Amino acid sequence: MVNLHNLYRGLALEFHPERLKQPNAKEVFTIICEAYDVLGDPFRRAIFDQYGEEGLKAGVPTKDAFIHPYHYHGDPLLTYREFFGTDSPYADLLDYLKNPPAIYETAENKAVKEKKPPIKHPLVLTLHEIYFGGVKKMKIHRLTFVDEKQTRTEITEKILSIPIKPGMRPGTEIVFFEEGDQHPAYEPADVIFITEDKEHETFVREGNDLIMLVDVTLEEALLGTIVTVNTLDHRTIRIPITDVIDNNYEKIVEGEGMPILEKYPEKGDLKIQFKICFPNYLPKASREMLAKGFQLAKLGGGCRQHEMINKLVLADKILRVGPEERFPPI
Known part of the structure; x- marks a missing residue:
């Protein structure tokens, strides 16, 4: 950067x-x-x-x-x-x-101290850490002077406090100036931490948005379902899906993504994508009913076949209800 x-x-x-x-x-x-x-x-x-x-x-x-x-x-x-x-x-x-x-002297001459190239470390952050921000402690070991003439060094330990801003993006460089090894002939190198996102079990980060992949059955894809989401800030939200789900369908929940770094506390969106799991076996009666639904949809112009299937499935469910369980006529 x-x-x-x-x-x-x-x-x-x-x-x-x-x-x-x-x-x-x-x-x-x-x-x-x-x-x-x-x-x-x-x-x-x-x-x-x-x-x-x-x-x-x-x-x-x-x-x-x-x-x-x-x-x-x-x-x-x-x-x-x-x-x-x-x-x-x-x-x-x-x-x-x-x-x-800075100048350093040797027995033969004087020379200008050159600065060592920066030392870069990956800084792996969880989505939870990026969501809330805070301070992350990192331990480093380096050579430091142990005498007044600055000629002898020993390995010492130091804790660096790294500020994490909510919504910080991967690839961000956090620089600690001259925190590298001390040496009589060189200026200490800068220590640079480069942020990376740690893989999450539920979400994938895409810019300021969160992507979530949900498996649904064919029945849920056609008739609807409710997706339960456990958010990064420990809330549980339930998203009703009433549309027919196909391979390109995506449900967008506004404001449930990652914090936007430049506009905090505004947030991106949650994008729910779906993978449809088809049944391994269909009974003959189910095949015939689906075939009839698709045939009727084709006769009607071939558009919005899912609506015809929904009606057939609903009618089939009504017919399966016993007479004593049905509502009285109006």
Whole structure:
């Protein structure tokens, strides 16, 4: 994941008009600074992510208030100055003079400490942890200095507290700067945890939605059923299915998915998909009744065959009820 501040630093220095003597350098520099002015502010970035540039610059009506249009102040050097603390196109060199890199000495010479490549670890999270958020503790072992001259190291243990935001997506990188091994000749590496979703027994995560696969019998597929869902927040909900279920049927339950990271506490949807289990055997009477239903449906144009079958099944059930159990005539 690209760090926004590092990206802006590099592009702003590269396209500074006094540093890059090109005809369109100022225009590109202005675009870079305006983009950082938007993306560097969490509120503006949230509006841009949801409504795009048009919504950001035109304003957005909401149920509570009207979000006023965004207008860039038009001074890219102001944005540059607020970030670097100077108008100089050589801010990187000034920073180098103020904060020179660490030096280590050997018996033969002096050298600049190079930083070790980042150390990446997978961070497997359950859907329950992602749903509620919180803090996850991870233990690491690393070499640390044990003397004042910083020449000797020993293995030590450290507990890192990793913040988990509700709705955090897989592939998110959580960086702990310079938490790697300490060494006289190197700067410690960054430790990066990369999130992964742990497999769940019921749900599969797809963006902000949860997918649930349910097995139903042919009878349930034709006549309807009720699906019981045990949610991640420990509720039990019952979803009536009254439509005929086919291989492409999907029941969407709004607001029962995962938290949306940028819009918390809003949630995605629960999408229930179905696998129809056909019977291994059908009695002759059942075959004849189904055959009759399909034949009548074809005679009627071949459309909505399931309605005809439903009526036949219902009529068959009524005929099976004894006379003494039937309702009296109206």
